[in-house]
Every structure is written in structure tokens, then in C-alpha cells.
Amino acid sequence: MRPKLSVIVPCYNCRNTVERTLDSLAAQTLKDLELIVINDGSTDDTLQVLEKYREKHPELNFRLLTKENEGIAAARTFGMEQVTGEYIGFLDSDDYTEPGMFAEMTEKADSENLDVVVSDFIWENSKGSRIQKEGPYGTGCDMMVNLFAVLWNKIYRTDFIRTLDFTFPYGNRYEDACYLYCMTPYVKRIGFMNKPYVHYVQQEKSITHTNNSQVKNMIAVFRIILDYYRSHGFLEEYRDALEYVHIRFFLGNSFLRSARIADSKDRRETIMLGWNLLNSEFPQWKKNPYLRSAGGMKNRYFRMVSGWNIMLFAWVFRHFLPDNL
Numbered sequence: 001m002r003p004k005l006s007v008i009v010p011c012y013n014c015r016n017t018v019e020r021t022l023d024s025l026a027a028q029t030l031k032d033l034e035l036i037v038i039n040d041g042s043t044d045d046t047l048q049v050l051e052k053y054r055e056k057h058p059e060l061n062f063r064l065l066t067k068e069n070e071g072i073a074a075a076r077t078f079g080m081e082q083v084t085g086e087y088i089g090f091l092d093s094d095d096y097t098e099p100g101m102f103a104e105m106t107e108k109a110d111s112e113n114l115d116v117v118v119s120d121f122i123w124e125n126s127k128g129s130r131i132q133k134e135g136p137y138g139t140g141c142d143m144m145v146n147l148f149a150v151l152w153n154k155i156y157r158t159d160f161i162r163t164l165d166f167t168f169p170y171g172n173r174y175e176d177a178c179y180l181y182c183m184t185p186y187v188k189r190i191g192f193m194n195k196p197y198v199h200y201v202q203q204e205k206s207i208t209h210t211n212n213s214q215v216k217n218m219i220a221v222f223r224i225i226l227d228y229y230r231s232h233g234f235l236e237e238y239r240d241a242l243e244y245v246h247i248r249f250f251l252g253n254s255f256l257r258s259a260r261i262a263d264s265k266d267r268r269e270t271i272m273l274g275w276n277l278l279n280s281e282f283p284q285w286k287k288n289p290y291l292r293s294a295g296g297m298k299n300r301y302f303r304m305v306s307g308w309n310i311m312l313f314a315w316v317f318r319h320f321l322p323d324n325l
């Protein structure tokens with residue numbers, strides 16, 4: 001019988017955190033759960049930890065797969081090829097979930113015949129925690145503009161996912177953003193849980209939060225997104241929304257990470273790559289309707305940025321802007 005949901009857990013050198021992740025999945029009130037746990041060529045004893053956990057929990061539908069290390073995008077793609085559940089979820093190996101997450105989200109998906117279900121989540125680090133709300137928003141451009149581009153606070157109908165003609169960008173970070181933005185034009189039915197389930201644990205040395213030249217991957221990822229929209233005839237319909245997303249990434253969260261790159265030459269080069277992409281693809285971006293109509297400090301800041309002050313903002317962010325918590 002087909003499992004209700006398959007959850008994909010990529011694992012790379014996570015021996016100190018993955019047991020908590022798996023404990024949270026073992027505690028799910030949804031018992032009809034397929035765990036697809038991928039050892040992505042770990043060089044520590046992560047594999048041994050996973051093997052012991054599987055032996056300790058024979059009641060779980062625990063599929064442990066090992067592959068050579070190719071990065072999280074390739075691991076997620078590999079995991080999706082193994083899915084047998086009606087729905088797909090994702091969880092990273094340093095995060096953990098509340099027990100009711102998948103039961104409550106699949107119940108909503110079933111009752112409303114949804115392609116995607118979205119929940120709130122909890123930012124968590126050594127300084128404390130706070131709830132991050134996502135939605136509600138509509139489909140199409142509304143989804144693109146308001147989407148929080150992470151995979152793991154959402155579930156996806158497997159049959160819907162298998163109609164899509166793209167996958168995660170091999171070898172790049174920000175694969176969540178690439179996948180979700182390319183998915184956006186196809187989502188017809190989306191629902192929201194007004195409740196946080198996932199504890200998003202920010203590790204200072206994790207891949208996502210390392211401030212180095214790898215943030216240049218954002219350039220490659222956004223070129224993939226733009227090329228996809230052009231080749232599939234979505235560009236004109238989504239131009240304003242895509243433009244605003246570029247503003248938000250290249251002057252917002254990616255810009256903050258770029259501003260914290262230690263090497264000054266590399267820092268400037270990375271910041272200017274994003275700035276130049278934004279201006280070459282969207283030279284009139286300051287007239288963007290979302291930017292001009294939206295309030296808030298971030299949008300006022302976006303409207304202030306120019307070629308002469310961008311490095312000044314980078315200096316301010318590097319020295320004075322706090323982390324998420």
C-alpha cells in the first residue's frame with residue numbers, strides 16, 4: 001500500500017544533529033510515513049549513526065541510501081526518484097519537527113485537494129527562537145512575490161511534482177529557491193497552516209550560513225530561473241514579480257551574506273555580480289510596482305540603493321546588522 005507521505009532527509013557529516021532530526025520524525029503522529037534518508041558520501045561516522053538508528057527502530061519505514069557526495073541538490077533529486085508516498089516532504093539533518101506536522105498537513109491537502117501545503121516555522125539558534133509566518137497568499141505572481149523560498153515547511157502532492165520538467169540545479173546552493181520559483185507557475189491549489197512545525201536550526205558553520213564566495217551561486221541559480229521563464233513563455237506574465245524577487249535577493253538576504261565575506265576583494269566582486277545582474281536584466285527596477293507600492297523599512301532601503309552607495313550599505317550591514325534572531 002502506498003505510504004501517505006515520503007520525507008527526504010539528506011545527510012552529510014551530521015553525526016551530532018541527525019538523531020534529533022530522526023527522533024522528531026519517529027514521533028510523528030502520522031505513522032504511514034516513508035523515511036528516505038540519504039547518506040551523501042559523509043566522511044565522518046554519520047553512516048554508522050544512521051545504521052544504528054535504523055536497527056533501533058524497526059517499526060519505522062526507514063530507507064537508508066548511500067551515494068557519493070555531490071551536494072544537497074543532487075541528494076534531493078536522488079531522494080525524489082525513490083519516493084513512493086502520496087505526498088513529499090523535506091527535512092534537513094540539523095532541523096526537527098513538531099509531532100503533528102505531517103498528519104495535519106496531509107489531512108488539509110486531502111480535504112482540499114491541494115498541490116502544495118505551507119506552514120509557518122521557527123527560527124532557532126543559540127540566541128533564542130522566533131516564529132516565521134508564511135502566507136497566506138494566492139497562486140501565480142502573488143505566490144512568487146510572497147513565497148519564503150525554502151522546501152521544508154511545505155508538503156507537495158507527488159503526482160503534481162512528477163508533472164514538472166525541472167529538478168534541483170546540480171552543484172549550486174539556493175536550490176530551494178530555484179526549484180520553488182520554477183514550480184510557481186504550475187501551482188493551482190495551495191493551502192496554509194496557521195501554525196509553526198519545523199525548527200529551523202541555524203548552525204554558524206552550516207553550508208547555508210557560511211559567508212564566502214559560494215554565494216556567487218545565487219547568480220547562476222537566478223540565471224537558470226530567468227532562462228526557464230523565457231523558454232517556457234512565462235516571462236512577460238511574471239516580469240514584475242521576477243523583478244521584485246531579484247531586488248529582494250540581490251539587495252536583501254544574498255547581499256547581507258555577500259557583505260559578510262571576509263576577503264574585501266571577493267566581497268566587492270560578489271556584491272557587484274548581483275548588482276550588475278539586477279541592472280542588466282531589469283534596468284528600470286526602481287519603477288517596479290511591488291517596490292513602489294510596498295511599505296516597510298526593507299522596501300525603503302531598496303529604493304535608496306544606487307551604484308554610488310551600495311558599498312556603503314555593505315559596510316553598514318557587515319558591521320551593524322544583527323543576525324536573524
